[in-house]
Amino acid sequence: MAPAAAPACEGVPVSSRPAIEVHELTKEFAGGVRALDGVSFTVEEGEVFGFLGRNGAGKSTTVRILTTLLRPTSGTAAVLGHDVVGAPSAVRKVFGAALQDAALDELMTGREHLEMAGRLAGLGKPRSVERAAELLERFGLKAAADRIAAGYSGGMRRRLDVAMAMVRRPEVLFLDEPTTGLDPQGRRAVWDLVRSLRDDGSTVFLTTQYLTEADELSGRVAVVSDGRIAAIGTSQELKDRLGATTVRVRAAVGDEARFRAAAGADPLVATGDGWFEVTVGGGEAAVPGVVARLIGAGAPVDRLSIHPPSLEDVFVGLTGTEIESSAGGADDGRITAVRRGLGVPGGLGR
Amino acid sequence: MSPVAQVRLLLFRNVREGARNPVLAYALPVIIPLAVLVLVAKTLYRVTDLPGFPTRNYAEWMTPAIIMLTAMTGVGYAATSLVIDIQSGFLDRLRLLDVRPPALLLSRVLFDVVRVVPAGTVLLGVGLLLGLDINEGVGGVLLLFGLLVVWAGAYGGLYFVVALSTGNAQAPLALAPLFLPLQFLSTQFVPLSLLPGWVQAIAAWNPFTYMVDASRALTTGPLTFAPVAKAFAVALAMLAVTQALSLRAYKRAVGG
Numbered sequence: 001m002a003p004a005a006a007p008a009c010e011g012v013p014v015s016s017r018p019a020i021e022v023h024e025l026t027k028e029f030a031g032g033v034r035a036l037d038g039v040s041f042t043v044e045e046g047e048v049f050g051f052l053g054r055n056g057a058g059k060s061t062t063v064r065i066l067t068t069l070l071r072p073t074s075g076t077a078a079v080l081g082h083d084v085v086g087a088p089s090a091v092r093k094v095f096g097a098a099l100q101d102a103a104l105d106e107l108m109t110g111r112e113h114l115e116m117a118g119r120l121a122g123l124g125k126p127r128s129v130e131r132a133a134e135l136l137e138r139f140g141l142k143a144a145a146d147r148i149a150a151g152y153s154g155g156m157r158r159r160l161d162v163a164m165a166m167v168r169r170p171e172v173l174f175l176d177e178p179t180t181g182l183d184p185q186g187r188r189a190v191w192d193l194v195r196s197l198r199d200d201g202s203t204v205f206l207t208t209q210y211l212t213e214a215d216e217l218s219g220r221v222a223v224v225s226d227g228r229i230a231a232i233g234t235s236q237e238l239k240d241r242l243g244a245t246t247v248r249v250r251a252a253v254g255d256e257a258r259f260r261a262a263a264g265a266d267p268l269v270a271t272g273d274g275w276f277e278v279t280v281g282g283g284e285a286a287v288p289g290v291v292a293r294l295i296g297a298g299a300p301v302d303r304l305s306i307h308p309p310s311l312e313d314v315f316v317g318l319t320g321t322e323i324e325s326s327a328g329g330a331d332d333g334r335i336t337a338v339r340r341g342l343g344v345p346g347g348l349g350r
Numbered sequence: 351m352s353p354v355a356q357v358r359l360l361l362f363r364n365v366r367e368g369a370r371n372p373v374l375a376y377a378l379p380v381i382i383p384l385a386v387l388v389l390v391a392k393t394l395y396r397v398t399d400l401p402g403f404p405t406r407n408y409a410e411w412m413t414p415a416i417i418m419l420t421a422m423t424g425v426g427y428a429a430t431s432l433v434i435d436i437q438s439g440f441l442d443r444l445r446l447l448d449v450r451p452p453a454l455l456l457s458r459v460l461f462d463v464v465r466v467v468p469a470g471t472v473l474l475g476v477g478l479l480l481g482l483d484i485n486e487g488v489g490g491v492l493l494l495f496g497l498l499v500v501w502a503g504a505y506g507g508l509y510f511v512v513a514l515s516t517g518n519a520q521a522p523l524a525l526a527p528l529f530l531p532l533q534f535l536s537t538q539f540v541p542l543s544l545l546p547g548w549v550q551a552i553a554a555w556n557p558f559t560y561m562v563d564a565s566r567a568l569t570t571g572p573l574t575f576a577p578v579a580k581a582f583a584v585a586l587a588m589l590a591v592t593q594a595l596s597l598r599a600y601k602r603a604v605g606g
Binding site: 067068069089092093096097099100101102103104105107108112116117119120121122148164165 | 359363445
């Protein structure tokens with residue numbers, strides 16, 4: 001795991017003007033459905049911020065409010081200092097967005113989409129033509145530029161959609177579930193794209209229901225559940241704070257009883273193949289203590305391996321529900337033993 | 351970009367798109383009126399032998415009315431496309447580019463109106479081949495197409511209202527047969543004096559009767575002020591009502 005350490009994000013603001021500032025946002029739909037229930041967070045400029053949650057958690061509602069398409073019931077939200085309710089026009093000039101479904105016109109070519117977006121954005125015809133060519137090149141759509149969108153693959157559609165979002169060189173980019181429904185190739189292309197945006201210093205607000213994606217791409221992650229933020233932090237911070245490290249040990253035959261005695265309060269699970277899993281809180285730092293205790297109790301440790309928590313562990317701990325299987329397949333089935341009520345510690349990530 | 355330029359750009363998009371879907375966009379408005387014209391001209395022509403029938407050539411009687419009919423068989427495509435624009439998220443994309451939502455509606459309404467012009471032109475050409483005499487000159491024909499365009503906007507508005515208030519892209523198809531009763535309960539096939547009494551009563555309230563009467567005055571003649579003025583008044587009033595309702599349904603559908 002690449003160290004996603006971004007110490008500047010915590011506490012000390014990087015810039016005097018945050019890219020996105022959301023305070024106590026609520027949204028209630030007709031019929032009393034409460035999609036957002038007091039959401040607050042701040043995204044600094046140059047940050048890739050992941051918004052992780054299941055379907056219906058409130059991700060798209062948040063994006064639609066931030067992109068001025070939906071009015072909040074209460075609370076405030078600002079993009080680069082412009083209030084989304086009070087100054088929607090000013091907000092629209094500074095961000096680009098690729099919403100949940102790639103909003104393409106099946107009978108228009110890729111080039112026509114981009115040129116039209118450029119002209120509607122006020123770039124003028126010659127500049128729009130030029131910008132369209134640049135973006136087609138950058139997003140790997142040059143060969144398909146003059147084919148109609150109906151024949152595009154899922155990945156190509158997404159890339160074109162994101163390219164349209166970038167016509168105006170936005171200062172903040174919203175990507176709402178950019179890889180949902182894509183095949184692995186398409187997903188990889190979108191990931192590469194977000195990484196290159198990150199390297200360029202763009203501010204990206206990325207929603208996803210895929211833990212691996214949030215882990216791979218974002219600096220900080222907000223875990224959202226039932227319209228509330230359950231936790232915010234870098235994925236490493238969340239894992240350290242909320243995850244549980246699993247230690248797998250193999251005992252000599254017949255020593256199970258001694259293992260059980262030595263494990264003490266830490267839950268011990270026999271996996272049935274001669275292995276036991278001990279789940280320890282407090283991250284990898286707690287591992288030596290567990291090992292020392294096992295040895296001290298006279299349980300001969302034959303082999304040992306350490307499995308740091310995944311973001312999925314954190315997610316399950318926070319929301320008590322397993323999310324749909326992760327996108328990248330990086331998890332190798334070690335999601336055992338984490339169904340513990342970790343609760344939601346107060347004041348996280350602020 | 352000014353709102354006018356936005357509408358123009360979006361209208362251009364619709365025209366170009368139509369060229370990629372030519373059967374639905376451009377051929378459909380022509381097919382039914384063309385079939386009606388050719389079939390009646392070749393099968394029912396002896397109707398002109400009836401005492402009191404004003405013309406000798408039935409095609410000459412039918413063609414002006416059939417040109418007006420293109421407005422009623424051609425509409426619907428734009429309303430369906432508009433619902434798809436809303437549902438696909440294309441409208442949201444436009445809003446993010448700071449395009450006011452009514453610009454999209456207007457571009458679709460204008461396209462509905464624009465595409466009856468080639469359809470009407472084809473039927474005019476066929477009518478001329480079948481022996482239509484234009485007695486009122488180019489000015490009359492231009493006014494005829496002016497009326498056709500207004501009538502297309504007025505009648506097409508119904509399709510937008512249905513499509514937008516149901517949110518169902520296919521719903522306007524249900525309106526398609528409406529042109530049949532409107533056609534038979536008007537003076538399209540025979541003059542008012544040859545219709546049964548009860549049909550005469552209905553025809554007087556049928557807006558299409560006014561379109562038909564004016565279309566003849568503007569082409570075969572004789573050109574008098576009253577039928578033309580009445581037709582424009584009826585079409586413009588209907589345009590105002592149906593398009594106001596369609597704008598209201600649109601605002602409800604897209605949330606302002």
